Amino acid sequence: MTSQQKIKHLIWRAGFGPDFSWWTANKNKTVSEVVDSIFEDSKKDEPIALVADHLDRSDYRLKMANPTLRKEKRRELRDDDRDLNVAWLTKMVQDKAQLREKMTFFWGGHFSTRNLFPDYAQRMNNMLRKNAFGDFKTLVTEVAQQPAMLLFLSNQQNVKEHPNENFARELMELFTIGRGNYTEQDVKESARAFTGWKFDADGNFFFNQRVHDSGTKTFMGKTGNFDGYDIINIILERKETAVFISRKLYKFFVNDSLMNDDHVQELAETFYSSGYKIETVLRKLFTSDWFYDDSNAGAHIKSPIELIAGLQRTFPVSFNNPDRLLTLQRVMGQTLFYPPNVAGWPGGKNWIDSSSLMFRLKLASNILNSGTIDLDGKEDVLEETFSQSQMLREETMTEKKFDTIMEWGTFNNYFSGTEGRKLRDEIASFLLTSELSDGKMAALFDENDVSARAIALKIVSLPEYQLS
């Protein structure tokens, strides 16, 4: 990769793509300067403060029990849910702290939760943002104490008399050490250790001694009167945990289809010896030569969120109707705050099938031309209390316009003074992470493609645009 290609590669992986002013200001810097500035820009931590921190649960119960008020309450929850979704997406597009937002997105898929209450979702999201590249042990511990997680993985029901293994199992299988590194007995014993980890009516964590099993447990070969903190400590003492997280970081940030075990091992060593400092392992990743290897360029299929956010960062385009942003997420299969299950979004080639590819190839040009959405998408079988899918569906049937405003004048000005072959090269270079060969350029463009608009619309319709 050339230095400019490296910087482009970096900003797509460590963020949601370059906006034009960022690109102009940074494309001629050295890679290490840009790495530093990316971390510097992300020091800022601004939480989302959209919904009240504590929704009134008694009000919720009251209204849900009443058939007339129930509808109103559900609409309220749906509106909060939508606004929260758009607020997070907007941060990805506009926030200067790009790496912090990218890591929040990463952890949101890793510590995957779905629930009915927007205040819990917001709280979890802000906690992930706060710890996005801090200390992994703090992160895991705070995750284990979030109402969104305690509710989602039934730890409210995990009591001495009837241990519930749901959280304890996923903690090891998906959040820390991975399959093959623990036994069924370890699951049972750690579930006992997490008995009594609950949250109160205000959504605050508390330890309920009365339902906690304070007996002796044997976990991963150690015996003692363990509680949840001890379990997390023991899991993190195992280097396999550093390997498991590093592997996931590698798949997310470096290459989604080819795993290089040596590189993963390097990351794991760094992560483990730093005492699980997330920033340290990320710096190692973004400063390793192999990160910039040609084989890793364009080796990431943009997730639907990355596709939508990236388009909004690179083009001066805005959505008049925020509901359209949710429709797009639903049709393409990635709705923020609603991962498919506790394992998160599988990613990579999983995003692409015949219909999703055709939709995605046409998406960017449709958005930029304020075109129509020609698919209804599948209803997500959400919990009945949330489900407004019927309503959403009817809405999309009748009104399917993207309803966007694209400032082509601004976009043209990015490239003013450039024309001909050079204009195509510059636009392609700004929009794509991979190079288009001369032959490809010749096959795709003709003498009519003279405006920045015509050129950009072709480039965003290429399969190459689906990659970063």
Next chain:
Amino acid sequence: MKRRDFLKTSGLATAGTVLVPYFLKPFESMARGVMGGSSKSLVVIQLSGGNDGLNTVIPFGQDAYYQLRNTIAVPTNEVIRLNDMQGLNPALQSLRELYDQGWMSILNNVGYPNANRSHFRSMDIWQTASDSSENLSTGWIGRYLDSDCETCRFPYDAIEVDDTLSLAMKGETKKAIAVKNIQQLVANTKDPFFTQAAKTAPSDGHNDLGYLYKTLIETQSSAGYIFEKSKSFKTNSVYPNDAFSRSLKQVAELICAGIETRVYYVSLPGFDTHTAQKGRQDRQLQTYASGVSAFINDLKKNDRLDDVLVITFSEFGRRVAQNASSGTDHGTANAMFLFGGGLKQKGIVNAAPNLSDLEEGDLKHTIDFKNVYATILDKWLQADVSKILSGKKTEMMGFV
């Protein structure tokens, strides 16, 4: 030469100069291997939302049914009786004839251990054929496509009649094709720019870029093939005019046209009946029954019924006792319906659920749905069950 350089130099397939990889060839030019005479296909019908099985196949012979459902139970005199214990909801009247002809079977009490009562989670479990505590990112039909058997080589080997593809239909390396409006899909894929772009595909189909181009080219080819086939047979049977029946009609026409598709997937939503269940469920059941009846009769008329197996499932049944809003909440086991001319066990296959032996108010399942899948994969689709349901203990059943 580094792989990357190779890709760059060979990236543009200018006519005749680059060896065309296998996936760039149109399917039409590839002969399918010896099929062993099998042309059997499977149609999966998904009832989304959790259909109430106890008001679908009614256990009128058990008093507990009437005791626990005082406002929503179907009165004994309205039940379409199948035997002394069970009968159909009157909204399923049009299935009666299929049942009498021996083209319909009922599997009672199908479920899985540690039932999950969340829609999305339980639907995942059914679609991926996972255990309750396991998260899989591929579906059971998708893994059938992956298993590379004689009957599952092409994207159009499995077609979902919808805009987007269900998890059930996604494999690791192969995925089914989702088609609701075939003209629209063909128009999209035939866009001159995409046609031009497809000609610049890299020769390596394995990295991400190659995979995207491969999918694009396969989609163009499959859509064209399905479109041509769909034009070649138009049924003169009458179907009800609703989206569900139109989907089944599309499937029937493809089957009768002799397309080589093995699996079709069709969904009917609207079964999440927490309140005022009776009218809502009856409407959905009637839509379902009249669509299926038209479909089965159409296949019979065209002499294809013996080669088609239809199965119907829902992500869960509902609780045995009704709730305070004359509806039912999320439950566990449920009845599955099978249709076709090749059923070996006709009618009611196994005992009705026992309403006096419940687990916290829910039915205890007696058939694991994975056994139903295993039987279909092995006996109907001639696929290798061990590759598709790996690590699962399954038992073969006798319905086909």
